[in-house]
Amino acid sequence: MPIKIQENDFDVSAEIAALRKGDPRVGAVVTFLGTVRDMNDGSQVKGMSLEHYPGMTEKALEEIIAQAKSRWDIYNTLIIHRVGPLLPEDQIVLVAVTSAHRGEAFAACEFIMDYLKTAAPFWKKEDTPEGARWVDARVTDDIAMARWNKK
Template identity: 55%
Template sequence: MLNSIRVLVQNDDFDLGSEYQKLLANDTENGAVVTFTGLVRDYNQGHQVLGLTLEHYPGMTEKALETIALEAKQKWPLGRITIIHRVGSLGLSEQIVFVGVTSKHREAAFSASQFIMDYLKNDAPFWKKEQTTEGERWVEFNDKDKDALSRW
């Protein structure tokens, strides 16, 4: 499938409906679409969160996300994959990440989507700094996310 992987790292927000339509466009062979959208929440790891800043290394980050998408395509029979990750300063309830996966069957689409998100939470080259009521703090990885990644 031509252009089956789209990876974007951007400051700007994204439109869920538009991204969903791009996954479906001219695709008659896949019957499953799974999407996930992550948002900035107001509480994390015992801290009241006021906002979030995400940093990355341009070029390296996109390559790492393309690599994980290719790995997902090797593990499951997938059609298209879209990964959009925002960087910069984000407020509460703003969209951070979008993962969209198509496949002929739902099992592969669900599994691949979880696999990609587990990778993003643990190994993707992003650094998160939360603005909290106690000041700024870098977000550390947690055991729950590491355990989720270990199943793959």
């Protein structure tokens, strides 16, 4: 399954090896790895908690993978997104895309990540010295996603 939503950490190298195994067509593997920062919006982040809506989240991610496959000539995709409590430096998300050539894989990976940042049903709460706060999508993330909708 190309979508994994889990509390456990993951091994990037093992996940990439499994994604491309047995597919000699693959000439490019592009990945994005997101991690927890210790600062956001001018405040220290001591930790965060990610929540999702089981079933709805997977369906939304399946749709964005289908959109990426309809736009670019890519072979396989993988999205791993962690939920639950996380600390600075922890891995949050891995997006990986395989294709024959790098251009297709880069574009599809960026498209998938832009969608994840703006429209995927995940909710993030940060623990800061000022208290807990929910984090909204950034305007810059919305602008990045909007470029994919231009004709």
